[in-house]
Amino acid sequence: MPQQAWSDKRERQYEDIKKSERERGRSESRAEEIAARTVNKTRAQHGETKGSSKSSRSRGSSQRSGxxxxxxxxxxxxxxxxxxxxxxxxxxxxxxxxxxxxxxxx
Incomplete structure (x- = not known):
């Protein structure tokens, strides 16, 4: 498990994303990075992290990009x-x- 704070659900999500990225031809380290970033972003959007800001949870990507x-x-x-x-x-x-x-x- 990359992060102690991750739940079993987030760990499964991490493994699934990593597997998918490996199947797409990404290197092991790049697949791990993409999976970890995705899980952390999801956790922040759902308010599962201490430092997650209100704006990161409430605005969609199209609003953030203008x-x-x-x-x-x-x-x-x-x-x-x-x-x-x-x-x-x-x-x-x-x-x-x-x-x-x-x-x-x-």
Whole structure:
């Protein structure tokens, strides 16, 4: 067991993730690292750690990366295609945020 604080459930999760990563061709050490990071992140999100912050438990990954603020998670190309369908002038010179604004998404 890599961590004394892990429950049996988290230990099984660690072993399953490590096995999956090995099957995907990762080295033993990389598979162990990925598995440990995943289990620790899950523990923090579920409030199982002393140092888990409220924000790490309450916000989803799309909110943390700022995708909500820029077009609701769509890529620049998706926004561009929608702007083309709506025939918005100047769309080819716009960045993602400008496209989102022109489409009324921001």
């Amino acid at each position: 995708q909500q603020a820029q077009g609701g998670g769509k890529t620049r190309d998706q926004l561009y295609d929608e702007a083309r369908r709506r025939n918005i002038d100047g769309r080819s010179k716009m960045n993602k945020q400008e496209l989102a604004n022109a489409l009324g998404r921001s």
